[in-house]
Amino acid sequence: MLIRVLPGSPVPLGEQIAACVRGAIADGSAAPGERLPPARQVAASLNVNVHTVLRGYQRLRDEGLIELRRGRGAVVTTAPGIAHRARLTDAVHGLVAQARELGLSGEELLALVRDGLAGAPAATAEGSGSADEAEK
Amino acid sequence: MNVVRRCVLTAAPFGVAAGAYAAVFRAGHDRLPDRMATHFSLDGTADGFMGRTAALWSGVGVICGVGVLFTVLAAVAMKGAGARLTAAVGAGTAVLIGYALIATVVADTGVDDPADARLPLWHLAVLLVFVVAATGALVWWLARTGPRPAPASAPPSLPLAEGEMAAWTRTVVTRALLIPAGAVALAGLGTLLFGPWQVGLPLVALGLACAPIAAVRVTVDRRGLTVTSTLVPRPRLHVPLDGITDADSTRIDAMGDFGGWGYRILPHRRGLVLRSGEALSVRTVKGRDYVVTVDDATTAAALLNGLVARHVGERAAGC
Structure with missing residues (x-):
């Protein structure tokens, strides 16, 4: 797993770390059930604060991509379709960044997404099932 | 030969x-x-x-x-x-x-x-x-052999921006080693309890000595190459960035290149060989090769070459 961060960037370091790990889950180089490197080790490697790394890990946990357990560290979620989910989350972050570049407010972006959802065919249980199949 | x-x-x-x-x-x-x-x-x-x-x-x-x-x-x-x-x-x-x-x-x-x-x-x-x-x-x-063939292609390199921090890490778990090591340690413990301790103690020691390298983490970062056991902090293998000239991804054959598995020491070449196949090879300024069998070694080698290039550049600018 390759983690690259640029301290001068407007994106917070924790978010940059989260993006790298998300990318690794998305392209399969961090497999479901794999243990992520301990936050302390990542912090030492990148010369950043441990809390910065933990913020990144917590972001990934909030997105449902990893599980944080006391004593066991961070583990990639074993739920089916986790790589697809990571790719989707990655795309959402890309969408947000693009909206910010264009100067769109959060409300405006949400309105766009809502419109998009309204136009799309309704989600079915089979739809999510096929995504799981593809993952296997 | x-x-x-x-x-x-x-x-x-x-x-x-x-x-x-x-x-x-x-x-x-x-x-x-x-x-x-x-x-x-x-x-x-x-x-x-x-x-x-x-x-x-x-x-x-x-x-x-x-x-x-x-x-x-x-x-x-x-x-x-x-x-x-x-x-x-x-x-x-x-x-x-x-x-x-x-x-x-x-x-x-x-x-x-x-x-x-x-x-x-x-x-x-x-x-x-x-x-x-x-x-x-x-x-x-x-039984000496001819010189080792030079690498066919240029080693990969990952260009790094100024101030950019980068790290690559991956674990290598060898179940083929973990299970026998555990079995030997258990057999030793049994012998220690119910048999002659002179037999049991070496078995326990052998099992425990093999256990740390059954699961190792390979890390490439600003400090160089580090290989540690995921179970215990020592022993660890560390090659500082200062002493590295270049890195490459190679394919090795455990028996052919190192005569077996484990931590192998040969003249000018040392290696943590846990299987045959893809391995990260790091050359030091003293002309010694360190080899670690790990997947995705190309990324690791590219990052290490990028880090070395930037380090050399910074040192030259500093002088």
Whole structure:
């Protein structure tokens, strides 16, 4: 797993770390059930604060991509379709960044997404099932 | 060094040892007791005995058996360096076994009661260290191979921005090692509890010594290359960024390149070899190669080359 961060960037370091790990889950180089490197080790490697790394890990946990357990560290979620989910989350972050570049407010972006959802065919249980199949 | 020459070179010392043993046995046959002392305790007194004919054949059997084992290992090693190591260790082993057996016959020659036979062990040990080391070195030299071929393509490099921090990390879990290591440790523990502790303790130690390298984490970052066990902080292998000239991803063959698995030490080449296949190879300014078998080694090598290039650039600008 390759983690690259640029301290001068407007994106917070924790978010940059989260993006790298998300990318690794998305392209399969961090497999479901794999243990992520301990936050302390990542912090030492990148010369950043441990809390910065933990913020990144917590972001990934909030997105449902990893599980944080006391004593066991961070583990990639074993739920089916986790790589697809990571790719989707990655795309959402890309969408947000693009909206910010264009100067769109959060409300405006949400309105766009809502419109998009309204136009799309309704989600079915089979739809999510096929995504799981593809993952296997 | 082709397969035939390699096998002959490995088998020859064992043939010589078996021949010498049989010759010494034959020469002293009339002066040997019917029941020979064949095992000696640490103070040099005899504590194991065997019939004369049985002693001869078991001695020859041991030499030939170990010889066949080493010859097969040398034949299996497809490439030079591993076969060379096998041949050298084999020659040393042949001398060791041959010397011990011949010394036993000499100790038995001319004694009426085998219990009177004496073999001063410390004297033997000192001699063995020199003779075994010399033979091993000689065969190592005889089995030398040509220079290693230069890498075909330019090593990968990942350009890094100024101030950018980057790290690559990956774990290597060897279940093939974890399970036997656990089994050996458990067997040792059982022996320790219910059997002789002299047998149990080495088994426990062996099992515990193998356990740390069954799961290792390989990390490449601003400090260089670090390999640690995921279970315990020590032992660890660290190659500082300062001392690295370049890195590359290579494919290695455990038997052929290193003569086996584990932490292997060869001249100018050291490696943590847990399997055959993709490996990260790091060259130091002292001309030594460090090799670690790990997946996605290309990314690791590219990052290390990027870090080294930036480090060299920064140092040049600083001067």
